[in-house]
Amino acid sequence: MKEAAEGRVPTGVAGIDEMLGGGLIAGRPYVVSGTTGSGKTTLGVQFLHEGVKRGERALLVAIDEPPAEIVRSLGWDVGKIRILDVHPAAKAFSKRVSLVEVAAQRSVGSLREAGPSAKTEAMKQASPEISVQSLQLMLKQELGEVRYSRMVIDSLTSLKKLSENMEDMNSSIMSILRFISESGVTTLMITDLPDPTVLEPEIFICRGEIRLHKRMVGNRIDRCVTVEKFRGSAHDTLPRPMAITEMGVSVDPHRKIPKASLKMLQAFTQYGR
Numbered sequence: 001m002k003e004a005a006e007g008r009v010p011t012g013v014a015g016i017d018e019m020l021g022g023g024l025i026a027g028r029p030y031v032v033s034g035t036t037g038s039g040k041t042t043l044g045v046q047f048l049h050e051g052v053k054r055g056e057r058a059l060l061v062a063i064d065e066p067p068a069e070i071v072r073s074l075g076w077d078v079g080k081i082r083i084l085d086v087h088p089a090a091k092a093f094s095k096r097v098s099l100v101e102v103a104a105q106r107s108v109g110s111l112r113e114a115g116p117s118a119k120t121e122a123m124k125q126a127s128p129e130i131s132v133q134s135l136q137l138m139l140k141q142e143l144g145e146v147r148y149s150r151m152v153i154d155s156l157t158s159l160k161k162l163s164e165n166m167e168d169m170n171s172s173i174m175s176i177l178r179f180i181s182e183s184g185v186t187t188l189m190i191t192d193l194p195d196p197t198v199l200e201p202e203i204f205i206c207r208g209e210i211r212l213h214k215r216m217v218g219n220r221i222d223r224c225v226t227v228e229k230f231r232g233s234a235h236d237t238l239p240r241p242m243a244i245t246e247m248g249v250s251v252d253p254h255r256k257i258p259k260a261s262l263k264m265l266q267a268f269t270q271y272g273r
């Protein structure tokens with residue numbers, strides 16, 4: 001196993017570590033953004049798997065469906081990744097693939113009028129006690145008992161849908177983000193692509209953002225990755241080609257994306273305009 005650069009946390013993807021100038025800075029929160037199917041959960045599981053390979057404790061907070069397909073297709077030994085079973089399906093999942101389940105005691109929050117999302121409705125019906133506040137309590141209890149080095153929240157987008165209303169969302173999301181940011185655990189917070197016209201709280205709380213891009217070219221999927229920001233470190237400012245195989249996510253940090261492809265990135269900031 002490659003030695004990590006001083007004070008840096010290897011992501012599990014050597015090419016991304018190189019783009020970050022050696023890896024993530026330990027103990028900070030990061031955003032991993034991208035559209036559906038762009039590889040966010042795969043990267044998250046890979047990051048946790050890298051930790052357990054190094055003898056670290058790693059926690060997956062599964063608010064979306066647990067990554068059953070990904071784990072099956074990659075065939076990694078995920079037995080040591082612990083899962084906080086926020087999603088009702090996570091319990092069954094953890095038994096099948098032997099992720100170690102976290103027996104966190106849930107505090108019961110009130111369930112008032114639900115938001116508009118059908119997915120959220122289904123989640124609330126199956127597991128009505130979950131709210132952002134109760135999740136924060138579960139997390140606090142778990143992090144108080146076990147010294148985790150790595151954590152993945154999959155996803156913040158779904159977490160926000162657990163909020164009861166906008167006002168509640170703003171204060172409870174700020175509170176849990178602050179808690180995560182002060183926990184000292186290197187955390188990947190997975191989100192859909194942020195709306196560029198809205199300053200999402202995670203974007204100013206996080207230390208950096210890794211964005212995964214995907215587009216169809218004929219019948220092939222073209223993927224690339226950008227480091228949108230990385231506070232406190234120099235980083236690669238170019239998009240780099242990415243692939244997902246049975247080995248997980250891989251990135252070639254030395255190859256450039258053809259110019260013509262740049263403006264076709266689904267979500268670009270400084271590129272291709």
Ligand SMILES: Nc1ncnc2c1ncn2[C@@H]1O[C@H](COP(=O)(O)OP(=O)(O)OP(=O)(O)O)[C@@H](O)[C@H]1O
Binds near residue numbers: 037042064070244
């Ligand atoms: N073994 C494999 N070989 C090639 N591609 C794969 C393999 N396993 C998974 N994939 C691709 O990776 C994608 C998985 O992405 P993943 O679920 O990590 O995306 P995501 O960004 O988390 O999506 P969502 O937002 O829907 O949760 C699949 O859509 C598939 O195209």
Ligand SMILES: [Mg+2]
Binds near residue numbers: 041042064154
């Ligand atoms: Mg996912």
